[in-house]
Amino acid sequence: xxxxxxxxxxxxxxxxxxxxxxxxxxxxxxxxxxxxxxxxxxxxxxxxxxxxxxxxxxxxxxxxxxxxxxxxxxxxxxxxxxxxxxxxxxxxxxxxxxxxxxxxxxxxxxxxxxxxxxxxxxxxxxxxxxxxxxxxxxxx
Numbered sequence: 492x493x494x495x496x497x498x499x500x501x502x503x504x505x506x507x508x509x510x511x512x513x514x515x516x517x518x519x520x521x522x523x524x525x526x527x528x529x530x531x532x533x534x535x536x537x538x539x540x541x542x543x544x545x546x547x548x549x550x551x552x553x554x555x556x557x558x559x560x561x562x563x564x565x566x567x568x569x570x571x572x573x574x575x576x577x578x579x580x581x582x583x584x585x586x587x588x589x590x591x592x593x594x595x596x597x598x599x600x601x602x603x604x605x606x607x608x609x610x611x612x613x614x615x616x617x618x619x620x621x622x623x624x625x626x627x628x629x630x631x
Contacts, residue, residue, distance in 0.1 A: 511627050514591060514610055518625050520564035521585035525598045528552070528568055528583050532600070541578045542600070552581055565589045566596075596623050 531551035532542055539545040544553060552570030561568040566585040580600050587594035587610060595608040606624040609615035617624050619631035 511614075515626050517565050517587075517591050518594065518596075518610075518623075521566040521587065521591075521594070521596050522623055522625065524563035524566060524568055525583055525585050525596060525604075529598050529602070532581055532583070536579075536600075542581045543578060550581075552583065565591045566594075 528551050535548065535550040536542055539548055542550055542552065544550060563585070566587050568583060568585050570583050571581055582597055582599045584607075585594075585596045587608075591610045593608045594610045595606070597605045597607060603621065604623045605621065606617070606619045609618065609624060615624060615627050615629075617629065617631055622631055624631070
């Protein structure tokens, strides 16, 4: 009985910690994908001096981009849309699903990062207009 009690106590501590560790790993998929898409948008801007579509040159934020190319793990990236892209502005959003449902991260042309939602059931309570919240207990 003592051994069973010890195992139960260890499991009660280890399972939530492991779940949080996995969730943090999934959030990294979103932040990496946002950084990559931002770099692609900046590359498009350097070549065309606008974030909008120019002739046959399509920006990474174009709605023509297949959904499969905008899906990274449990996150789907989306942009303002072609008509909402400014010549000098854009915002990219990564919205979570599955175990990270409710999480939403954004980045814009000025590299302003924001957390608009946190994973459901994660115990993460912060939202932040100036940074990405990537772990439980992180302050803005």
